[in-house]
Amino acid sequence: MTLDQTVAPTLDAAPWWTSAVVYQVYPRSFADSNGDGVGDLPGLIGRLDHLERLGVDVIWLSPVYASPHADNGYDISDYRAIDPAFGTLADFDRLLAEVHARGMKLIMDLVVNHTSDEHPWFVESRSSKDNPKRDWYWWRPPREGFEAGQPGAEPTNWESFFSGPTWTLDETTGEYYLHLFAPKQPDLNWENPEVRHAVYEMMRWWLDRGVDGFRMDVINLISKDPALPDAATTGTGGLGDGFPHYGTGPRIHEFLQEMHREVFESRSGRLLTVGEMPGVTWEDARLFTDPARRELDMVFQFEHVSLDHGPGGKFDPEPLDLRDLKASLGRWQTALGDVGWNSLYWNNHDQPRVVSRFGDDGEYWRESATALATVLHLHRGTPYVYQGEELGMTNAPFADVHDLRDVESLNHYREAVDAGADPEAVLRGLRAMGRDNARTPVQWDATPNAGFTTGRPWLPVNPNHTWLNAQAQYDDPKSVFNHYRQLIELRHALPVIARGDFRMLLADEPYLYAYERALGDDRVLVVANLSGTPQIATLDGEWSTTDLLLSNVDEPSFVNGRIAMEPWSAHVFMRSIHSR
Template identity: 40%
Template sequence: MNATLWWQGGIFYQVYPRSYQDSNADGVGDLPGLIARLPYLRQLGVDAVWLSPIFPSPMADFGYDISDYTGIDPVFGTMADFDALITAAHASGLKLILDLVPNHTSDRHPWFLESRSSRDNFRRDWYIWRDGAPDGGPPNNWLSEFGGSAWQHDAATGQYYYHAFLSQQPDLNWRNPQVRHAMHDVMRFWLRRGVDGFRVDVIWHLIKDAQFRDNPANPNHRPGHPPNEALLPLHTTDQDEVHDVIAGMRRVIDEFDQRVLIGEIYLPIERLVAYYGKNLLGAHLPFNFALLSAPWNARSIESIIAEYEEALPPGAWPNWVLGNHDRPRIASRVGPEQARVAAMLLLSLRGTPTLYYGDEIGMRQVAIAPGQVRDPFEKNVPGLGVGRDGCRTPMQWDAGPNAGFSNGVPWLPLADDFARENVRNLDADPASILNLYKALIGLRRQHQALISGSYQPIAAKEDLLIYRRAGESNSVLVVLNFGDDPVELVSAEIGLKGELLLSTVMDRTGEKIAGSLDLRGNEGVMILTPRTG
């Protein structure tokens, strides 16, 4: 399939705005700061910037509790700043993606204030209200993702409201057509303003069981795991009716030219692919998070790729994600050497890749002292290591004060290694992980096989993962060593003949390969080979 749409051939880059660049010394990143860093993003070579929420919010969950869907929170700037960002991004050839959070609002949103004001309010049914159980207590056993019951009692009206996350984040009732219309209008507001699409937060949560049945116990739950995992979310997520909701969002997206709908979905692959929708009229890209939790070895990764490729509906476009604002940093998950292998994997697989800010400079998970914890998840269930602050620390730009992020006190602590591991230093080092990312992105631009070429797995043993991206005129052979030991590969069957385009060690470009390949431990290579098959 030839990639003809920008989101198929492009590379997405997630910015956590609080942590990217502060322009006014308040310790929090903002839109003017992001505008100042657009030249870096163009130099890196990405195509689209996805922003975590920037809307007005009490910040109970740092922007994922929205009190106004059509404004900009003052901590990030003004609507004029947003308009300037969109203008500057488009002038730089960058697309801009907003984070849409339609599952829940803040409890301070005017809609919810009206909804909870009385049982007779016209917006009462915009949220999920229920009477308590006959013998007292919550309506059923549903649990919050952030710990405790998912039901909050409202003394004034005598009912409970449902919140899948914090009690300050009441869930909207997407079975109500008025809610759908209101959120569609929110989407149109931003699309008319020029945004290029949305990443939709927890899209698989939007519809809940109409009968409010109890969730069953999870037989595999173990002590030390988050308490909400004690139940299987059978009746609170991934309901059949959610696909009609997503199709409605897609119809709004399709009112505008060349826009994209991305869905956040943590589900097994066989259920994830349903979110492409009937006749591919669901999400363009249901986020594929399989690599975020995969055991980091060649056979596991090989199996995941095969399962995903097999499960994709005909014509569906794949995508891959290595990191985000909810999961530990890739460099800490797999180590610095394998982080380079992971970069080559991400940027050579078939489909649209999404990078997480700072992964391109090898940023690691930062240990957050108890007194510095900001994440409500960690505060609600302390001691389980679920905190997300460690992957949200400020971007490391240079060796100056606060890594060049802010002239004030950063909202989260910086990594101890920022004086060494930062954009300025790594940009000057030809063999750095930053320059590896730039080289990988450059190869995607240069070789169409890496965008629209087919994925052809090649049988390999032990720590090797081998596949070919076959284009019309040539192919790129990818060989990744997930182990510490060197490997000598000799096989006429896999076409070990051509020019070595890139090594993750950054020292073999142009090497001629003819029948054999010596691979160092923790090394990956890409070889340009004649078209076969």
């Protein structure tokens, strides 16, 4: 790819979020103000100075809406109310004011593929077959030839993301309702225009309140094939993968374009919209994020965080081949280089901690945490930092299944053990890849419960908080926190980082990750050794230590023009053509 005005326009002409960094707060685990063991909005307000110190521009707030918490808030019972566990609407308004006063923005988590089964919409929908809201959800009679409740009577054979069938029988009417996730998360029927416009009205309500955009949960699943055909049988109990029939479905672009017209058109410029899209391809993403199509600003894709899934899926992990990671991320950089925009992330509330997953959380904990951060943040795209990532938080040492809280992990454990799997082998997979790893409380200091709460935390604090915590890192110039802060400063300060072209280097090297960024006369070289053994990086050009911009270890050594790379070292060089 060559650099031109189409590929890399000037920073002045670019949307504000191209030079921004987003920080995800999972409020249940961020900071607890009242000692009940659950994080809340006043606790978040009390820790905003941490985010201001880090330098992030946007806070993405995971759901704080009213919810029975079958899936930790991603099952919403009232879109316009704050759950009492997190505080009040007045607390939210105060949070928003405090965020804006610090020059930051706040985006809400939009969960509209499904609601809670306790949402008034679903309560009405299930009350009778002729209720006006019956068609707000997906209802179907038993499969032909079967009685309701018989094995195999479900309308389709789709398997849920959280194990088991996607259909649950409702005794009131003798019909089944669709839920791609847990039974307490029935799917909304977006084919019904009343559903869509009720969602848009709710979104406008929050934007009028002052929020700055939305992260849209599994938004590419809202358009299903109305025929709801069976899938090829792949799972247990005759279940199959229905994803081809509901992932990036037939009307998804129509729905998102309508949403843009109805909700965002008159507010364009100041907002941020990002769609979480399981299974999305780069070809799809070019369409979703093409500004001319007026759909979304960027998407979350899952290709790079699926590379270590083994034959048995995510809970059967295998070692990552760095060459696969480079091929994946490089492909997305190229594909969205001239049209659209990338989101950049290692972690979120659904992924295990990256330093434990792709790094070394033992001997080279600090080095690997900062090397992985360097590699990701200097790509072209908008970086997302998940709470605690800026501290290098690690996976948790869960002793047994009773330590786990996540519905996905608990369902998988039960199903796998019932099918005859070795319980300890199943638990190993959950320890490595389970979502609870991301949800242990943020480690603020070395006091009991890491300064997260004065009570009993809803999920145990990682024992390593006695040395791995924010307070221990603030004044350490070599800390993980301060390395993240420097990476964020580079994106703010340098147009070449925010909008420059991208060129992957050393694509076939199994341990080195290297690339160049370019904009106008400026060139940036990023080179990292993502292994625990020393490596030599042989690169074209006349780079030298005088070009060094940032390093996570001591100043690099050049040997006959080649860079001697220490284990988990990462170096960033910059120069201008006219300065040479």
